[in-house]
Amino acid sequence: MTATIMDGKATAEKIRAGIKAEVTNLKVKPGLAAVLAGKNPASQVYVEIKRKTCDDVGIYSELYKLPEETTEKELLQLIDKLNKSEKIHGILVQLPLPKHINEEKVLEAIALEKDVDGFSLVNVGRLASGREAAVPCTPKGVIRLLEEYSIDLAGKNAVVIGRSNIVGKPTALLLLNRNATVTICHSKTADLPHYTKKADILIAAVGKPKLVTADMVKEGAVVIDVGINRIDGKLIGDVDFEPVRKKAAYITPVPGGVGPMTVAMLIENTLERYKKITGAK
């Protein structure tokens, strides 16, 4: 078997085009504020991509690049200002934050109706209780890509490797809400292949290059690679792509798989927040 490659780039492009058409007709534009504190090189790249995508689709954006030494108080003051800004409908604080800043405190300071990432405790709770509201962008992008390729989730064995609050846990909850039988594996899991070999849908979100090898994958599985690892200037996923491709039915590439979907979901979430706040249809 040679897997069909799930084209996240093309799917994201289609979603972006739809949003652009919708935004063109709006008199007041949706606005997104992105806040980056510190010098994390990957985060620098991600926020620039997010800003550029906003420009491309006609969403107003503000990007705040704060120094590593920014205090929690200063960050909270900025969020307070953005919460009050009429131009801004979605607020994104790029993670990770510098170690001296309390992440939960900052995320909780974002006005609930502007929580474009869905990281607030209320939105996490809504997701966990099956009442999805603002849903984190990467997990939402994974589900949207599965839908694009008409992949049934009900009753399937879904295995998520990784338990982060940004990807692993919310992805597992979204799959569960769609009636998959879900297993979450992580760094303390004993005998990872035991679980992955049973997966109809295997999602790797750990940040370990080529962690998932062909012998760990069931014939005909759907393999979603959320990993973005930079090795010698090249982007490599968590999945050993070529050998796994020969065994799977569907597989996402890195780059061009989940990454572009994350950004597309961010602008979709911004438009959703805008509609919720302004009452626009």
Ligand code: GUN
């Ligand atoms: N860091 C890595 N992924 C994300 C994301 O989706 N949103 C935010 N805010 N930070 C991140």
